[in-house]
Amino acid sequence: MTFNEVEVEILGLIEKDSRISMETIAKMVNKSEQEVEAIIRKFEELNVIVEYNSIINWRKVDGHEGVTAMIDVKVAPKRGVGFDAIAERIYRYPEVKSVYLMSGAYDLSVVIEGKSMSEVGNFVSDKLSTLDSVLSTTTHFVLKKYKHDGTIFDHGEEDKRIVVSP
Structure with a gap:
């Protein structure tokens, strides 16, 4: 399937954050919210967007x-x-x-x-x-x-020691 540049950009935005609002997407791609909703609906119907997921750090539960x-x-x-x-x-x-x-x-x-x-x-x-x-x-x-699907789990503590030089 071939999609135009705006459609591919919308896919990238949703892939990075599936909770992004239609309003935000519309502003970022310079389209109306209705146009964005129609594009996303098309992606869902074509099974291009298969599912919306959350990444949970179960080690903290x-x-x-x-x-x-x-x-x-x-x-x-x-x-x-x-x-x-x-x-x-x-x-x-x-x-x-x-x-x-x-x-x-x-x-x-x-x-x-x-x-x-x-x-x-x-x-x-x-x-x-x-x-x-x-x-x-x-x-x-x-x-x-450490990292899953582009999401870093533990950034770790920064080294707060004072540098000592001779």
């Missing part, structure tokens, strides 16, 4: 930290459907947050979330590894999230 794992999956693709069929089987699990077809040593990258490392381990051993097309998996646990 006691008792809700959870565990995120990135799993590299090597699969044997099926004739006629390639990787699509196995990717669809995997992304239908509620624990799965993302599935990507990758280049390199592994075919799929799967991001899952669980309440504990044990829960993630059970998902990998009981559900993911047992699928017919799955040949092998490698699981990586996220220890700390």
